[in-house]
Amino acid sequence: MKLTQFKYEYPKELIAKYPAEPRDSSRLMVLNRADQTIEHHVFSDIGDYFKKGDVMMVNNTKVFPARLFGNKEKTGARIEVFLLRELNSESRLWDVIVDPARKIRIGNKLYFENGLIAEVIDNTTSRGRTIRFVFEGSNEELYDKIDEIGETPIPPYLKRDVEPEDRERYQTMFAAERGAVAAPTAGLHFTPDLIGSLEKKGVDVLPVTLHTGLGTFRPVEVEDLTKHRMDSEFYHVTPEVAERANVALASSKNSVTAVGTTVVRAIESSLSAAYNLKANIGWTDKFIYPPYDFHITERLITNFHMPRSTLMMLVAAFAGYDFMREAYDVAVKEKYRLFSFGDAMLII
Numbered sequence: 001m002k003l004t005q006f007k008y009e010y011p012k013e014l015i016a017k018y019p020a021e022p023r024d025s026s027r028l029m030v031l032n033r034a035d036q037t038i039e040h041h042v043f044s045d046i047g048d049y050f051k052k053g054d055v056m057m058v059n060n061t062k063v064f065p066a067r068l069f070g071n072k073e074k075t076g077a078r079i080e081v082f083l084l085r086e087l088n089s090e091s092r093l094w095d096v097i098v099d100p101a102r103k104i105r106i107g108n109k110l111y112f113e114n115g116l117i118a119e120v121i122d123n124t125t126s127r128g129r130t131i132r133f134v135f136e137g138s139n140e141e142l143y144d145k146i147d148e149i150g151e152t153p154i155p156p157y158l159k160r161d162v163e164p165e166d167r168e169r170y171q172t173m174f175a176a177e178r179g180a181v182a183a184p185t186a187g188l189h190f191t192p193d194l195i196g197s198l199e200k201k202g203v204d205v206l207p208v209t210l211h212t213g214l215g216t217f218r219p220v221e222v223e224d225l226t227k228h229r230m231d232s233e234f235y236h237v238t239p240e241v242a243e244r245a246n247v248a249l250a251s252s253k254n255s256v257t258a259v260g261t262t263v264v265r266a267i268e269s270s271l272s273a274a275y276n277l278k279a280n281i282g283w284t285d286k287f288i289y290p291p292y293d294f295h296i297t298e299r300l301i302t303n304f305h306m307p308r309s310t311l312m313m314l315v316a317a318f319a320g321y322d323f324m325r326e327a328y329d330v331a332v333k334e335k336y337r338l339f340s341f342g343d344a345m346l347i348i
Helices: 043-049 139-149 185-189 194-202 239-250 263-267 310-319 323-333
Strands: 027-032 037-042 053-057 061-063 067-072 078-088 093-097 109-111 119-123 127-135 177-180 206-208 232-237 256-259 280-284 301-303 343-345
Touching: 027 043, 027 323, 037 043, 037 323, 043 194, 043 343, 053 239, 053 263, 067 139, 078 127, 093 119, 185 301, 194 206, 206 239, 206 263, 232 263, 239 256, 256 263, 263 301, 263 310, 301 310, 310 323, 310 343
Parallel strands: 027 343, 053 206, 053 256, 061 177, 256 301
Antiparallel strands: 027 037, 067 078, 067 109, 078 093, 093 127, 109 119, 119 127, 206 232, 232 280, 301 343
16 A cells, blocks of 8 residues: 555545534444445444444543643743653653754753743654653642643644633543543544443443554655554553453454544554453554454444544555545545544444
């Protein structure tokens, strides 16, 4: 597969700037791979596609306000610092992106609101830096400071200002484990009532963790997809979740549905020798594109993704490239809302 095969045109007005209200009132396109049919529904209908004993795997990562604004020492120049991930909690070390990068050198101190100070200790890339927060309190108190002054990292393509309500909007109902700088957006469509109805039906809703980083959305800049390298992201599959998912995998009557591409990457990165799901905690840089053999994922709920993104490539690997392209053409024609706050598809 080549990068240019994942280009498509769409009207800019189809970009959803806000989530549907209520969340489960978004549209749902259902792709049936067996008979190559496409149906149109509302997301709240998704229970019609699940039965007792089915497993639905969700990402319980929690987005934190990763975008900080401060000033450089001496010059007072305005600086944006995007927190990517904590490298060492005891040393207060973080991997970050800074802007404008040309002004930020090793040894510089950065001053934020509420008395928070950081020192630049290393260059990692042209825009990447390692910083150390100069902070005497506990790690939880440092996170509280970041929560106070940080801005919700909504996608830049929304082209709107961050609003206070985005702290709730850009978070799924499953959010529990802090560490993501982008929401696992397939989970944004669920409401407590909808999950309650699924569980009442006997659907097993299982959490896994994958802390979504900016690497998931980093542009692919090589035509040959085999040359692209993903950034590593932390993931965790517990023994209980693996055991319960494997029961459904072993059954001819039940299925395992991944809610989002992040869940797919977590569970497809955690395979036993027999290609069952195994408990694991670690980092994955798995890049899934056509062709790919899926071992755990049997069905997928996902959004409509940006052209030439690794997310779109994963969907093509699961649905089949031609069927995926047909679905995207239909989505544009039928004016589905696109991207993070947009509508969803279920691929069965």
